[in-house]
Amino acid sequence: MDEKRNQLRNSFYKLLKIRNVKCLEPDEKCTNDVINAHSIQDRRILEQVAEDNHVIMLKLRVDFETRPTVEFERVGIHRAATFTGLCSYHDAQIFRPIDANPIDITNKEHLFLLAYRSVLREMTVLIQEAKKTHLRYSQMRNLGLVSGDEISHHLLLSAGFMARTYQFFLYKKDFDLAYKHKAFSEINHHTIVIDHVLPTIAVSSVFTPIELARRQGDSERVILNIYPQDDRLFVVFSCLSKDCRYVKPHYLEIHDANDYHQKYLLSKLVLRNCENFVLSPRYFATFSERKKEVIKKYYCATLCSDLVDFEDQNLFLF
Numbered sequence: 001m002d003e004k005r006n007q008l009r010n011s012f013y014k015l016l017k018i019r020n021v022k023c024l025e026p027d028e029k030c031t032n033d034v035i036n037a038h039s040i041q042d043r044r045i046l047e048q049v050a051e052d053n054h055v056i057m058l059k060l061r062v063d064f065e066t067r068p069t070v071e072f073e074r075v076g077i078h079r080a081a082t083f084t085g086l087c088s089y090h091d092a093q094i095f096r097p098i099d100a101n102p103i104d105i106t107n108k109e110h111l112f113l114l115a116y117r118s119v120l121r122e123m124t125v126l127i128q129e130a131k132k133t134h135l136r137y138s139q140m141r142n143l144g145l146v147s148g149d150e151i152s153h154h155l156l157l158s159a160g161f162m163a164r165t166y167q168f169f170l171y172k173k174d175f176d177l178a179y180k181h182k183a184f185s186e187i188n189h190h191t192i193v194i195d196h197v198l199p200t201i202a203v204s205s206v207f208t209p210i211e212l213a214r215r216q217g218d219s220e221r222v223i224l225n226i227y228p229q230d231d232r233l234f235v236v237f238s239c240l241s242k243d244c245r246y247v248k249p250h251y252l253e254i255h256d257a258n259d260y261h262q263k264y265l266l267s268k269l270v271l272r273n274c275e276n277f278v279l280s281p282r283y284f285a286t287f288s289e290r291k292k293e294v295i296k297k298y299y300c301a302t303l304c305s306d307l308v309d310f311e312d313q314n315l316f317l318f
């Protein structure tokens with residue numbers, strides 16, 4: 001039994017390194033090698049947030065024996081917030097309008113591309129996770145640790161990930177179609193612009209608010225992008241028309257809040273629902289140990305899809 005457990009342990013760490021290897025361009029026919037594409041624009045946005053070409057990210061540490069933990073990590077901007085879901089040709093070609101120009105929030109194509117990048121990154125992460133879970137299950141079956149004839153927890157977990165990935169694949173297809181037909185108005189956007197803010201944070205994320213995920217599955221999605229530009233912070237909520245009724249209340253609550261409360265609500269929204277965000281090292285250096293612990297605790301609740309919520313002034317991210 002110990003021998004089998006060792007084999008399982010070894011494969012656990014090997015599986016952590018699995019990456020998506022296919023370019024997810026709209027036609028999904030490309031066979032070029034994938035690169036580490038940025039989900040958050042590097043030259044203008046990441047460089048603004050960075051110090052000495054590094055940013056701070058919250059990273060999940062997974063261990064075979066214990067529960068996952070999170071730590072703040074200093075990450076080089078060439079690696080920060082990247083995903084292996086595009087080849088260099090498609091990354092450059094699709095996103096040229098927002099890579100070569102400042103993002104114009106009155107330009108429908110710009111806002112579409114901002115959201116599309118978040119969708120492609122999420123698709124990549126889900127493919128990787130589904131592969132890992134499936135291979136882990138296959139390994140357990142091969143070692144005789146679970147029976148292939150029984151509906152086990154591991155089988156259901158693997159099937160659940162596959163189903164979730166497939167659902168998101170259909171969602172991505174809506175964006176692929178809109179991109180191909182230049183039907184950028186298919187995607188709705190709600191924006192908040194906060195003046196005079198230091199570039200402390202950038203976010204690119206797709207999520208189903210935890211409350212909704214618990215209640216009715218995983219099908220209503222919010223795309224959230226936060227980025228600094230021209231001494232201002234832009235907050236862009238994007239969604240398919242059908243998801244507007246779920247997204248709008250989140251947006252309105254934050255839009256209508258006063259300055260201080262607005263930043264607090266936004267910080268909580270990010271920590272509660274997003275894993276793909278970067279912080280400025282300069283700003284992070286002002287965090288007390290207590291603040292770091294509170295942020296990690298709140299963020300961990302998200303990872304465990306926990307409905308735990310608490311108020312704490314240390315949750316501010318900008």
Ligand SMILES: [Zn+2]
Nearest residue numbers: 023030087090
């Ligand atoms: Zn490609």
